[in-house]
Amino acid sequence: MAKVYVLYTGGTIGCEPDSQGALAPIPGPAFERLVLSMPGLSGHTVADHPELGWTMGWLDRTLDSAAMTPADWLLIAQRILDVYGDYDGFVVLHGTDTMAYTASALSFLLPGLSKPVILGGSQVPLSFTLSDALPNLVGALVLAGTLELPEVCVYFDTLLLRGNRARKVDANRFAGFGSPNFPPLATVGSFVAANRALWLPMPEEDFSLAVPANLAARKRALATKATALAEFSVAMLWLHPGLRASTVKAVLAGTTPPVKGLVLLAFGEGNGPTDPEFLAALSDANRKGVIVMDNTQAQGGSVLPGAYATGLGAVGAVGAYDLTPEASFAKLVCLIASGLGPDAVKALMAEALAGELTVGGA
Structure with a gap:
């Protein structure tokens, strides 16, 4: 049976x-x-x-x-x-x-x-x-x-x-x-x-x-991941017209435990506001070791890094291709909890580990 x-x-x-x-x-x-x-x-x-x-x-x-x-x-x-x-x-x-x-x-x-x-x-x-x-x-x-x-x-x-x-x-x-x-x-x-x-x-x-x-x-x-979860957090941010750098800084700064990953729900194929202060806030987070994911807030389709001048790859964001926001968030949590450094996590976020993404789009 x-x-x-x-x-x-x-x-x-x-x-x-x-x-x-x-x-x-x-x-x-x-x-x-x-x-x-x-x-x-x-x-x-x-x-x-x-x-x-x-x-x-x-x-x-x-x-x-x-x-x-x-x-x-x-x-x-x-x-x-x-x-x-x-x-x-x-x-x-x-x-x-x-x-x-x-x-x-x-x-x-x-x-x-x-x-x-x-x-x-x-x-x-x-x-x-x-x-x-x-x-x-x-x-x-x-x-x-x-x-x-x-x-x-x-x-x-x-x-x-x-x-x-x-x-x-x-x-x-x-x-x-x-x-x-x-x-x-x-x-x-x-x-x-x-x-x-x-x-x-x-x-x-x-x-x-x-x-x-x-x-x-x-x-x-x-068991190791369970211990590590107490030491960091991952945040999600829905981009919208008029989003200010102060909002990004508020999400990332002074939190306990510290934010080590940020999933952006961007426009269309991964585009965002072009406000220099907003972009500088994301670039600063990337320099400090925060893994920034560039996802789309659209239900379907794929992020295409570099397709538009308004893409977020220039600030160090990792293009999520067709990863769902839920999978992007969960994958970030699991990889960071494994003890991997930012560069290793970024590399694996752009690879299919369990059929979760199609590199280059769906």
């Missing part, structure tokens, strides 16, 4: 109204009982996939994903590594607000995957009658238990997306996630239509998490 480990972290899928009528995630044991009461999921199996069984775990403190921090990414990654050898696939139930950040981070925190890690959730709680939660949950379970897919993914409303390419694109519709610059890895309907040509290759044996020594090394690396 294929075995799937389900990690419940909170989010809308596990919410119920509190005494004031506001939605809040219920504790893990109560959520597991709710899942077991759903059609086809009793007995920790999937009724029409008798070869598939599932086990549920949960975080000690269930969270709305708006409250997630990079420390929680490491905790989720650690929980997966702790049971990696015992299961064939993994489902992480997560709130939708920051799911793209967590999915992106896990793709960088879990190199060497040979099994699927699928993040899922819903726009409406599982306890509600009119809800997308049950099909999203069952779809994630089946995909995690039946696909030999070595990736971190997001499954939502029939689409299986590469996790570090996914974005939340709608706050209300069931089709809440998309992947503007990369096609779905699979689509679920009356059958699973898998686009295997897009999947990442299986890792070489000397890199795979299936090797106990590699698994132990990844656990030690996560």
Whole structure:
């Protein structure tokens, strides 16, 4: 029997109204009982996939994903590594607000995957009658238990997306996630239509998490990153007409812990204001070792460094190509937490480590 480990972290899928009528995630044991009461999921199996069984775990403190921090990414990654050898696939139930950040981070925190890690959730709680939660949950379970897919993914409303390419694109519709610059890895309907040509290759044996020594090394690396997270922060800044240098300085100066990375959401193909003081503030940050990423605030398309005179490469910003802002932020956090210096981080930010970007554009 294929075995799937389900990690419940909170989010809308596990919410119920509190005494004031506001939605809040219920504790893990109560959520597991709710899942077991759903059609086809009793007995920790999937009724029409008798070869598939599932086990549920949960975080000690269930969270709305708006409250997630990079420390929680490491905790989720650690929980997966702790049971990696015992299961064939993994489902992480997560709130939708920051799911793209967590999915992106896990793709960088879990190199060497040979099994699927699928993040899922819903726009409406599982306890509600009119809800997308049950099909999203069952779809994630089946995909995690039946696909030999070595990736971190997001499954939502029939689409299986590469996790570090996914974005939340709608706050209300069931089709809440998309992947503007990369096609779905699979689509679920009356059958699973898998686009295997897009999947990442299986890792070489000397890199795979299936090797106990590699698994132990990844656990030690996560512990090191957890310590490093207390020593720095990464910021994001949405560029807009009239943005002043004082705003940039306020974001970067005097913060505790210090900002070591800055993701700019720039105009179009990576353009920004031409105010000399604004550019000087960014250039000064670059000289002080802050890694500045030049992303686009457009939903789709790619940053093209040097395409316009208003591009930000002249101040030392790294062109993000078609990295999503969420993936850019998560990748920066993970690389800086690895202890790499600014030059090494800049070089790796412009390389595809887990299928997260297309150099030269989508």
